[in-house]
Structures are given as structure tokens and as C-alpha cells.
Amino acid sequence: MSLLEVTQISKRFGGLLALDNVGFTVAEGEIFSVIGPNGAGKSTLFKILAGAMRPSEGHVLFRGKRLDGRPQPQIARAGLVRTFQETTVFPDLTPLEHVVIAHHLQSRVGVVRTVFGTWKAEVEERQFREGGEAILKDLGMESVAGEPARNLPHGHLRVLGIAMALAARPQLLMLDEPFAGMNTEESSRAANIVRKIRDRGITVMLVEHDMRTVMALSDRIAVLSFGRKLAEGRPEMIQKDETVIEAYLGREDDELGL
Amino acid sequence: MDTSRKFLLGFVAVLVVVPLLVQGSSYWLSVVINITVLSFLGLGVWLTFAIGRINIAQGAFALVGGYVTAILCTQFGWSFFIALPLSGLVAGAVGGLLGTAILRLRGVYFSMLTLCLTEAARLLALNWKDLTRGATGITGIPTPFQGDYAGLQTYFFDVLLLILGMQVVRRLMESRIGGIFRTIRSNEDLAASFGIPVARYRVLAFTLASFFGGIGGALLTINLQSIYPSSFTVVSSTNDMLYCFLGGLQSVIGPPLGAAVLFLGFQLLQVFGPWQSLVYAAAIIVTMLVLPNGLLSLMGLFPRRTKAAEVVR
Numbered sequence: 001m002s003l004l005e006v007t008q009i010s011k012r013f014g015g016l017l018a019l020d021n022v023g024f025t026v027a028e029g030e031i032f033s034v035i036g037p038n039g040a041g042k043s044t045l046f047k048i049l050a051g052a053m054r055p056s057e058g059h060v061l062f063r064g065k066r067l068d069g070r071p072q073p074q075i076a077r078a079g080l081v082r083t084f085q086e087t088t089v090f091p092d093l094t095p096l097e098h099v100v101i102a103h104h105l106q107s108r109v110g111v112v113r114t115v116f117g118t119w120k121a122e123v124e125e126r127q128f129r130e131g132g133e134a135i136l137k138d139l140g141m142e143s144v145a146g147e148p149a150r151n152l153p154h155g156h157l158r159v160l161g162i163a164m165a166l167a168a169r170p171q172l173l174m175l176d177e178p179f180a181g182m183n184t185e186e187s188s189r190a191a192n193i194v195r196k197i198r199d200r201g202i203t204v205m206l207v208e209h210d211m212r213t214v215m216a217l218s219d220r221i222a223v224l225s226f227g228r229k230l231a232e233g234r235p236e237m238i239q240k241d242e243t244v245i246e247a248y249l250g251r252e253d254d255e256l257g258l
Numbered sequence: 259m260d261t262s263r264k265f266l267l268g269f270v271a272v273l274v275v276v277p278l279l280v281q282g283s284s285y286w287l288s289v290v291i292n293i294t295v296l297s298f299l300g301l302g303v304w305l306t307f308a309i310g311r312i313n314i315a316q317g318a319f320a321l322v323g324g325y326v327t328a329i330l331c332t333q334f335g336w337s338f339f340i341a342l343p344l345s346g347l348v349a350g351a352v353g354g355l356l357g358t359a360i361l362r363l364r365g366v367y368f369s370m371l372t373l374c375l376t377e378a379a380r381l382l383a384l385n386w387k388d389l390t391r392g393a394t395g396i397t398g399i400p401t402p403f404q405g406d407y408a409g410l411q412t413y414f415f416d417v418l419l420l421i422l423g424m425q426v427v428r429r430l431m432e433s434r435i436g437g438i439f440r441t442i443r444s445n446e447d448l449a450a451s452f453g454i455p456v457a458r459y460r461v462l463a464f465t466l467a468s469f470f471g472g473i474g475g476a477l478l479t480i481n482l483q484s485i486y487p488s489s490f491t492v493v494s495s496t497n498d499m500l501y502c503f504l505g506g507l508q509s510v511i512g513p514p515l516g517a518a519v520l521f522l523g524f525q526l527l528q529v530f531g532p533w534q535s536l537v538y539a540a541a542i543i544v545t546m547l548v549l550p551n552g553l554l555s556l557m558g559l560f561p562r563r564t565k566a567a568e569v570v571r
Contacts, residue, residue, distance in 0.1 A: 050451070052447070071450070071457075072447070072451060073454060073455045073456065076450070076452055076453035077453050082451050083451075084447075084451070088445065089448070090440065090441055090444040090445060091444065092444065093437070093440060093441070097437055100437070101434060101437045101438060101441055101452075101454075104434075104438065104452065104453055105453040107434075111435055114433050114434055114435055115426070115429050115433050115435055117429070117433065121433075125434065128434070164448075164451075165452060167452065168452035
């Protein structure tokens, strides 16, 4: 069974059709990418999947359960966790505080007991702390774990976004343009992180602009253009697809990773 | 946070020593009692600052708490010590219900709405005559503190509650729940993305704030032994908010510090006669300009890393 099923989604903004009957499925354990030129509807699609927007038509099914139109915390609880573009973090908190708080979904101790620090609450706090430290170590951030996020370099903040999402133990991790603004070396390092996450059994879906990295990384790709799905398939197929090449005509072949 | 604990201990010491200094004067004793209760009201508002909302409704919840105590103690003859927690609970429940509806608003929109709530509460008290006796108010509320030491008893009871309240808020803010509040203040969407039920925690903070409002209102009412629709107005709400803002938002010491300085300051400015309010207002404006992080930053105990303006963005 597919993990995520998007059935013929449309999204209308007044007279503008931002998404026109877009449908695809994401299988468990794969890296699935959605690509497309600017204005193709990638961000709209991402927002709908993340629960920040309702589709005008169509459904989002996660393990057969409808998620479209549900509030964001419920979507995260179901196992679908998103990251944000660029460096969206809490500037006053340290990375360790970020990941400890992001363990929230695993909390079994109520508010009152947490505040008054009962034995169970202390056990939980230690577990979250250890879990957080492990995630930061895994992503190479243990040396800055205690530094307020506002003092951290850009690269660390991008990774911190992924660290928070991982702390929520997602089944499907959705990355919003994870390679935007990165140089070749940085994006290949980030791609390795994505592979590592997938190898641990977390399905990854990403929306991205940077073709080269996506082609090398993805198991399957869907291409959007002007709100429509042009093609879906393995990277080699996408690279050869006439309609895709046409949609990108006028751009450098380079961008397609050819 | 060790500094905050030390600070709290120092504060406790001040609270215990102060009545010994003012013992002879019932005027000054009533001033410190007022500061204590106003600190309690401010502490509640401080909790809504913690989730990034400027709350100008504390007067409304103080009014609710005050009337609950007044009605229970006069018409039903209940003990104040039963009426007091009930006042907090009723105000908290009202706060929770209203909060569910209004907390999705942010910034100036939320503030304006809370300001209107204060005025709505006053009008409700004025017109719901069967319950509140309207503009006549409820007077002659029996106080549990009597005899030669009534003033000191009141003072210590109120101080005890204030310290208890500050401890609870401090523990809350140092626990994971405090971390959740900070994430909500900083970025609600990001907090929701990893599964924090943001709406629920916002309501929790506002309910607690209203509970504190109800308790504070009940305490002031029993101290004055009377309550009127105009006992808590928009001015009271604004002051409760200012105690936090001018005291400092970084620590639970902020509201008591702000309440003490503002209330004492106003009393001391009596020497200016008719110019009292003008000088007071000018002093507040200057303080805000010079110390955007509140009086706490003056002590150099807390780093000036978060501007108040960013906190409530």
C-alpha cells in the first residue's frame, strides 16, 4: 500500500487555477521529489499536504486516512512532518532545547505533572534530552547544542530544521526546498543526510528547485508546470521525457542535470 | 536558572522585612498590600506575554473574581477562604472559554479585543442588577482578617499567595511547558509542525492568566470590603499589563518589580499636586525608551538579548 496518496487535487485562487488535478502516490521507504519551474504550484501543493491550506478539490490520504483540511498538529501526530524553507527556527532557544521540545508527540506526562516535576516527568525529560542529544550528534551539531540559535551559522540552522522534524519521529518527512541557496558541496552533504534518514526507514518527500541534486537523490520524481503534473517516474525517465524538456525549454540543459 | 532562584529569595526577604519597616503606618501598610495584589494580577498578564500576546483584559477577570467573592461572602455567607479559590476557578473558566475564541488573533488585534473585554465586563456588572446590584455595588463584605493585626495578617496572606503564584509560574516556565510557550511566542506554525497543539497551549496560558486575575480581584475586593462595576476598568487592565512591560518580561520578578515601582512612584509623585499624572506618564514613556527590556535589565542580571518589542511581535 502506498504511504501517501494524493488524489486529483485542485486549488483555485479566485480565477487562478494554481493546481489542476494533480495526483500521485508516495511508497513507503522511497525518496520522492516534486520539481517544477517557478510558479508551477509546488509551494501550494506543499502547503496543502502540510495542512496549511485546504484543497479546492481532491483528497490527501495518509495510510488510507484523510488528512486534507486537518489542523497541522494532527497531521504531525499522524506521522507526516514538514520542514520550512530557509532558516525557520526559534532564535532564542538552543538547538538542544529545539529538539527536546520537538519530542512533544512522545510525551505521556500531563501538564500538571510536568510542571511539578514528578518522577515520571523527570524520566521523560531525561529521555527527551538523550533523544535530542542523539539526533544532534547524528547530524554533526553536538558542538553547538548549547548555543542560542541566533548565533549559529546558516548551514547549522538548516540542519536544525531537519533535526526538529526528526525528533517528532515522522513516518513521512516533507522537506521544503532543502537545497535552496546551497553550493554544490553543501547540497551534496545535505543529500547525504536525506539518504541517511531514508535508510533509517523514514520516507522522504521533497519539493525542490535544484534539479541536479534531485536527479541524483530521488527514487521517483513528479514534475509540475503551471499547476499540472507533466510527468512522474524514475529520474532517467524524467530526463528523457519530451514534455518535461519542452517545459524547461529556454533554460540551460544544465538545469535538468543532462 | 540559579540567578532567578537567588533573586526570588531576595524578593521573599524584602517582602518579609517591609512590613516591619512600615509597621507604624497603616497607610504604608495598605500601599504594600496593594502592591502585592497588583503584582499577582500582573503575574497573570505576564503568562500571556509568555505566549506572545499583550493582554489588556486582566481587569475583566479581576472583576469576575471580585464579584464571585462579594456575592458568595454576602448573599450566601460563605467563608472567604472558600470563595477565594472559586473566584479564581470561575475567572479561569470564563478566560478559557473566551480564550478559545479570541486567541487566534495576534498583535494589536488581540490587544484591542482584550481591552474591549474589560469594558464589556464593566457594562455587564453595571446592567446585570439582579446579580451585582448595578452601580450601587456590593458593600460591607465581611473580612476574615480582624483585630489589631488585621493589616499584617492581610499582608502576609497576600504575600504568601504571591510567592506561591510566582513559584508555580517559575516552575512552569522552567519546565518543558515553558519551552512550548516560548516556541508559540516565537513561531506558532513552526511549533505546530512538530505536533504541538498550539491552540490548546494558548488557551492554557490564558486560562491560568485569568485564574490569577480572578484571585487578585478577590483579594482586592476583600481588602476594600466592597466592589463596584468601576472597581476594575480599562485603566486597571492597562496598569496590570504595564507592570510586566516595565518590570521586565524575562523573569517572574518582572511583574512584582514593575508593580512596586509604578505604584510607589505614583504615590510619591503626589508632591507634584495636579501635575502628578502628567509627570507619571512622562516617567513611564522615558523608562520605556531608555529601558525597552524593562527595569530588570537595569540590574544587569539578565542579558539584554530579547527586545520586548520582539517578544510580542
